[in-house]
Amino acid sequence: MSEQQLLLILDKDAASEVALVRAAELAQRQQLPLTLLWQSEADKAGLWTQQLQALKSSDIRLTELCLADGQSLQKRVIAFTDQHPDTLLIKASEKDHKGLLPPLDWKLLRNATCPVLLVKQHSQWQGGPILVAIEPLAQAPERQALNRSLLQMSQQLGQLFNATVHPVIAWDTPMLGDEPEQLSDEAQLQRHQNATAALLSDTGVEADSILIGEGPAEHWIASAAADHKAVLLLIGTKARRGIAGALLGNTSEQLLDRVDCDLLVLPGALGETA
Amino acid sequence: MGRLSQAIVAPLKRSEQVIERVLFHHRLLVISLFALVTLLLVWQASQIRPDASFIKMIPSSHPYVENYLDYRDDLSGLGNSVRVSVATTGEDIFSTDFQDVLRRVTDELFFIPGVDRSAMQSIWTPNVRWTEVTEEGFVGGPVIPPDYDGTQASLESLRLNVLRSGQVGRLVANDFRSAIIEVPLFDHNPETGERLDYNQLSQQLEELVRDQYQSDSVSIHITGFAKIVGDLIDGARQVALFFAIALVITTLLLYLYSRSIAGTLIPIACSLIAVIWQLGLLNALGYGIDPYSMLVPFLVFAIAVSHGVQIVNTIRLESLQDPDPWLAARRAFRVLYIPGLTALVSDGIGFFTLMVIDIQVIQELAVAASMGVAVIILTNLILLPVLMSYAGVGQKAINHARKQSQQEGVIWQRLSWFATPAGAGVSISAAVLALLYGLYAAQGLQIGDLDSGAPELRADSRYNLDNAFITDNYSTSSDVFVVMAVTPPEQCTTYETLAGVERFQHYAQGIEGVQSSVSLADVSKRVTAGLNEGNPKWRAVSRNQFVINASLAYVPGGLMNTDCSLLPVIIFLDDHKAATLDRLSSSIEQFAANYDSDALRFKLAAGNSGFEAATNQVIARAQYEMLAWVYGVVSLLCLITFRSIRTVVCIITPLALTSVLCQALMAHLGIGVKVATLPVIALGVGIGVDYGIYIYSRLSSYLAEGLALREAYLETLKTTGKPVAFTGLTLAIGVILWVFSPIKFQADMGILLTFMFLWNMLGALLLLPALACVLKPHPGQRDPGLHKSVNRGES
Structure with missing residues (x-):
């Protein structure tokens, strides 16, 4: 089993600073090696000299890499994760994600085989709350495995940062004409509650309150995150690409612009490993 | 039922998830696509033309119509025609001025495209002749004497000719104060090859004939299918006006109900877009609007509004929970997806089942209506929520809804x-x-027309007044039922044939509702008597073939075909009520069943009443067949949805x-x-x-x-x-x-x-x-x- 790695993507944009801080904190707390991946040589020089010095003088194992001209960031990242399968990819979130073509953040989310942390804000994770979005009623085994991974990771982080963990679940608005048991709001609530409780006891994760609300998912999860002033949101992704990605998109990408907190996205494939 | 039920619902729900995501994450793209298609179809819809045709109104696979179509070329004049009556306010038609007008009207009609010129009949056409028996034998000639010059003498000669021609009651009124010009029409314009444009024909009749020649002393009356259709198409303007009024009323009431400007204008706009798409698609597929499917656009509008109101109402309800327009619209889309889709699909398929009726006009209506409903799925179930997701119902509407829900x-x-x-x-x-x-x-429900004239138009409409005029003043009604007596070639003038036809006529004239009849047998009888000094004892079908041949030396047009295998028997009826037609056709079929042989068969039917009889039969059966299909389809779809x-x-x-x-x-x-x-x-x-x-x-x-x-x-x-x-x-x-x-x-x-x-x-x-x-x-x-x-x- 290989050691867990942290891979931080940096560019000269001032927003990257939050990612740097976050990565440093994680490396510090977990004593993990941190690799900096500069997007270009030009980025290397400049703003971060102070923080970098601090980083280099700390006891974190630091490696610096740089993208060659014309080299694709995604390919580089994939090469890295192939070499070190147990990586956590960290990047500062772009300001917005509009435009006709998928932005870089989305491309990373869709192609990553490892968890991706997109950092948006300065505030500390210490004390939490941490929200973890799960689908307790999902039937497919990969989805169930993903639920477990999400809960376990959220517990780890919760313990690490002494933060409360809240599972957040969105249920879909009932459709008229559906099966009778799907039509009652109360029954839906009850079903989701029971499934979540079962899942929690199954994984041995202790959670504070369970936040269940009416979807669509990106609306409820974002609103719960805002109401509870979450510092971190964990979510899985189906990582739809190509035409499916263009038409249907991914909920994690939708949430990226709707939440103020950091977003930690687990790819669906991860659910297959233990 | 449970597993089957799930198997049905699951794909429906899956489709909803996909569509919902695509729609609400790409709203601008969706709206642009709709805008583009709407522009295209507006252009198409603006080109839609009235498209009425006589053949489309009759059931083309009915045996009567098939028989007619087989012999169509030989039966010119007995299909589709217009009758123009020129009447004088003076004492009678035998005046220089009147005859001049009549001649000119005949000429005008002759040159209108679509008119079967050789079959046209009026006292001014050369195919209308008089005959008389004298000591020297037959004397005869065209009713208008070749030396006619408008003088008093030639008018007298004309009067005599008219009396001798037997056209009194047919082409000349019983009271001698008006004359008719029979104008048979082709289905196609012989110059362009295109289907006859009834609207244009009707306009030409009005402009070239009525407007030009109607005056204080002369009145013009026009009847015939083509004129009915023309008047209906003219009336389309009125129809459109009433639609517009209904539209305005609907909009106003919708605002009063919803208290939301967006919630009023957007569903109305989407419903109108549905109508535009429907008309545009119809035109693109090569259909036109015929006067009988003029109401389909309004029906499409009505159904669209019905669905639109449901969706806006649900958006309003969802807004009570969360006022964000995007959220409310998205939730409403999801909530109403299954019922909305089911209702529209069952409407669409239900309308489509009208295709089982073998009448082209109704089949085209089926296509138009189901296309309209299919379009509503796009405009009111998809476009409408997307538009509302931008606009929202407005705070006023939400407050109103809240107040009402608490009451x-x-x-x-x-x-x-x-x-x-x-x-x-x-x-x-x-x-x-x-x-x-x-x-x-x-x-008490009757099939077919219950009144005389054109029931599509009011009793006091110009057409029906004209029709009443003609019925009152002439002996030949406008209700013509033609039976085709079919023989092997060159056998139509044998004694057996003519005697058989005569026997048939005698039988037919005994049926209640029959006014009179005409066939070649009558001509033979009359001329035979004429050849024998007018002696009534000779007024019969001769057993001597040579006598028959002599009597048929001159045959008026329309009573025999060129290879002598068809004798039309023209039956004039008192009315075209369903009971009359029914009685007539079943009696004739009975006669045919009893007396048909290889040498002589009686086939039904041609003439406007013949077609109407066929149509009535098809409708009587189709009525219940249609309802069975519609209810069957709708019930099945409801069963699938609600299990x-x-x-x-x-x-x-x-x-x-x-x-x-x-x-x-x-x-x-x-x-x-x-x-x-x-x-x-x-x-x-x-x-x-x-x-x-x-x-x-x-x-x-x-x-x-x-x-x-x-x-x-x-x-x-x-x-x-x-x-x-x-x-x-x-x-x-x-x-x-x-x-x-x-x-x-x-x-x-x-x-x-x-x-x-x-x-x-x-x-x-x-x-x-x-x-x-x-x-x-x-x-x-x-x-x-x-x-x-x-x-x-x-x-």
Whole structure:
């Protein structure tokens, strides 16, 4: 089993600073090696000299890499994760994600085989709350495995940062004409509650309150995150690409612009490993 | 049922998830696509033309029509024709001025494209002749003498010729104060090869004939199918005006109901877009509008509005929970996806089943209506929520909705009584009584025309006045039924043939409703007598073939074909009432069954009454076939959606009651079932099923939450019942104004549609809950232990 790695993507944009801080904190707390991946040589020089010095003088194992001209960031990242399968990819979130073509953040989310942390804000994770979005009623085994991974990771982080963990679940608005048991709001609530409780006891994760609300998912999860002033949101992704990605998109990408907190996205494939 | 049920619902839900995501994440793209398609189809729709054709109105596979089509070329003049009567206010037609006018009118008509020139008949055409028997034998010539010069002497000679020609009562009125020009028409314009443009023909008749020659001393009267169609097409302008009025009324009432500008303008706009798409697609596929399917665009509009109001109403309700327009629209889309889609798909397929009727006009109507409904799926189920997600219903509407949801609503409380056993009993008993009355009254429903003239137009319309003039002053009615006596080639003038035809005529003239008849046998008899000094003893079909040959030396056009294998027997009727035609065709078929042989067969039928008889037969059978298909399809789709036969009964029964009562109403108002009115009842089913599906879906959801039936129904009324009532009333108000239309056809439709809108609404609101109470289709109902009140939609 290989050691867990942290891979931080940096560019000269001032927003990257939050990612740097976050990565440093994680490396510090977990004593993990941190690799900096500069997007270009030009980025290397400049703003971060102070923080970098601090980083280099700390006891974190630091490696610096740089993208060659014309080299694709995604390919580089994939090469890295192939070499070190147990990586956590960290990047500062772009300001917005509009435009006709998928932005870089989305491309990373869709192609990553490892968890991706997109950092948006300065505030500390210490004390939490941490929200973890799960689908307790999902039937497919990969989805169930993903639920477990999400809960376990959220517990780890919760313990690490002494933060409360809240599972957040969105249920879909009932459709008229559906099966009778799907039509009652109360029954839906009850079903989701029971499934979540079962899942929690199954994984041995202790959670504070369970936040269940009416979807669509990106609306409820974002609103719960805002109401509870979450510092971190964990979510899985189906990582739809190509035409499916263009038409249907991914909920994690939708949430990226709707939440103020950091977003930690687990790819669906991860659910297959233990 | 459970696993099957899941197998049906699951793909539907999956499709909804996909569509919902695509729509609400790419709204601008969706709107741009719709805008683009709308522009294209607006351009197409602007090019749509009236497209009426005589052949389209008659059932092309009916044996009568097939027989006609076989011999069509030999039967010129007996298919489609126009009659122009020129009348004088003076003493009689034998005046220089009048004859001059008559000649010029004949010439004008001769040159109108589409006219079968060789078959035209008037005293001024050379094919109309007089004959007389003298000591020297036959004397004869064209009615207008070759040396006619307008002098008093030649007018006298003309008068004599007319009397000798036997055209009095036919081409010359009985009172000698008017003359007719018979103008047979081709189906195609022989110059361009295109289908005859009836609108253009009618205009030409008006401009070239009536406008030019009508004066203080001369009046012109025109009748014939082409003129009816032309007048209807002219009236299309009026029809459009009434649509516009209905549109304005609907918009106003919708605003009063919703208190939301966006919530009014957007559904109306989407509904109009649906109509534009429908017309555009029709034109793109090569169809035109014929006067009998003029109402389809309005029906499309009405159904679209009905769905639009439901969606906007649901958006309003969702807005009470969360005012964000995007969220409310997205949730409303999801909530109404299954009922909306089911209702529209069953409408569409239901209308499409009209294709089983073998009359082209109705088949085209089936295509137009189902295309319209398919388009509504796109404009009102997809475009409308996307547009509303930008606009929202507005704070005023939300406040109004909140206020209303907190009020008790006395009317709804009263109406929810029908969901109790007592109320259900009353409602069902009333329904049963209404059904019995309806079945009884519907027995009086007639097939075909009940009045003379053109029932599509008012009794005091110019056409019907003209028709009355002609019927009053001439002996040959305009109701012509032609029987084709068919023989092997060159055998039509044998004694056996002519005697057989004569026997047939004698038989036919004995049938009630027959005025007179004409055939080659009559010519032979008359001429034979003429060849023998006019002696009445010779007025018979001679057994001597040479005598027959001599008598038929000159044969007037239209009574024999070129290879002597066909003798049309032209029967003039008192009227074209369905009973008359029925009696006639069955009697003739009986005769043919008894007397047909290889040498002589009697085939039906040609002539406008012949076609009408065929049409009536097809309609009588089709009426029930059509209803069976429509109800079958709609029931099946409801069964697939709701997976419960009892539910289907709850939804379909009010519709069936409406259909029966509509038939009773038609019988009461003297509206016959014809090509124009046949589809109305099927269309009514399509309109009404929407209400039932929406109401039942909503009721079902409240029952699933555990409410008792009455409470569940009260909530249903407050949420879904209100838009149903509103839509039913509004559309009825819009349509009732049609009774003022100068086109009787539109006025009749106005009454029938008003009735159907209202009765469907009442059935859905009052009878459906009663049936639900009695049949208990919903599993939740069977457990009386669940009696919780959940208030949804209130903050």
